[in-house]
Amino acid sequence: MHNKKYVTIRDIAKAAGVSINTVSRALNDKPDISEKTKKKILEVAEELGYVRDFAALYMRKKATNIIGVILEDSANMFFAEVLKGIETAARKYGYHIILMNTEREYEAEEQAIKLLLERRVDGLIIAPVQTREEDFKLLLDKDIPFVVLGRHISNFVVDEIHSDEISGAFLATEHLIKTGKKNLVMIDNFLYTSAAKMRLEGYKKALMDYNIKFDEKMVYFSSPQIESGYKVTKEILKNGIKFDGIFCYNDLIAIGAMKALKEEKIKIPEEVAVVGYDDIAFSNFVCPSLTTIRIKKYEMGFKAFKMLYQRLTKRRKKPKRVILDVELIKREST
Incomplete structure (x- = not known):
């Protein structure tokens, strides 16, 4: 067993009985080396526990083929599906994510x-908190490629992808009205997020x-979690508010x-009657099953990476705003 903390290509060369240059060519999958030699070197590398030195790779290429992904909560099924789209696209284009x-x-x-930039990621995909926006100014000043996911940034022109939030909220509220409901409560997220603002706008427009x-x-207003949706609804009932329909910012609040x-x-x-938003997998399995607005979560993640890739490969210079269509999914809760 090898005692060094990190195995170097010099160690592999010594163990395989070849030159350092030959090891380098094998590890980088260069064509001018025989398959037999390449196979032997890769086997020795694996046996010794070789880990690629991305810092050295960065020094040579000025790129790591790693992107940073910043989400508010990857345990939330909405973000889990978005992340799946990002990961699939990243693999397709030969990138890894942190x-x-x-x-x-x-x-x-x-x-x-800050941490991801210290790790020298090539670019970032961010689902921002939006209480402040100084971090975007920093990224723009440093010319770091990034894509904003699930939010609209009004103070800066940046690459962003999100759903048609006004339309989605309108469809949800209109559906409640069309089922005969007149007194409609909305449980929204806090209004520092663009999605919460636009969904409130859609609700008002339908009314x-x-x-x-x-x-x-x-x-x-509620944080976008099941427990918070439960507590806020208890508060509404305690206050004696008369209502016959609830439109919720997301499915977790609705549940x-x-x-x-x-x-x-x-x-x-x-x-x-209750309508949610997002169409996470649980929505179809709660009882009664939840009427909701379907967002293209996987597609949002996949396209977010493609937008970032276009920037990284200089295929596009101007910022782009992508708005994805949404769909009303009718189930038992209405």
Whole structure:
């Protein structure tokens, strides 16, 4: 067994009885070396536990073929599906990813960006917290390629990809109205995120189009988690608000809301109809199954990487904004 912390190509050359140059050519899959020699060198490298030195590789190529991905919560099934799209695209184009979570904390986002840049990633895909935006200025000033995912940045012109949030919220609210519901509560995310702002705009637009007066007392705010959706719905019920429909910022909030309604013996959808947003896998398996707005999560991740790849390979210079279509998925909760 090899005692050194890191195995070098010099160690491989010595063990295989070949030159350092031959080892380098084998490890970099160069054509001018016999398959037999290449196979032998790769076997020796594996046996010794060789790990490629990306720092040295960066010094030579000025690229690592690694990108940083910063998400607010990769355990959230929405982001898990987006991440799958990013990973598939990265593999297709010969890249690897380093993933970091922010838990919706701006300071954690700043730290993640700093750490990934220290690791010399070639570029970044970020689902930003959006309480502040100084980190984008830093990236733009340093000319670091990055793509904003799931959010719209209004103060800077950057590469970004997100869903048609206004349209999605309009479809959700309109569907509740068309099922005969008139008193509609919205449980939104906090308004520092662009998605929350645009979904509130879509909700208001649908109410206006169907001559229902907007009442700010019918809009509540929640972090995008099941527990928070549950607590906020309990609060709405405690406040004695009269409502027959709930439109939730995401499916997790909606699942929490349905639990709270069930505990109060409120029938879904007869007494209160519920619509979520995202169409995560759980939505079809809760009881009743959840009506929701389907976002192209995998496609969003895949396209986000392709947008970044275009920047990395200088195939596109101007920033691009991509807006993906959404779809209403009708299920038992309405």
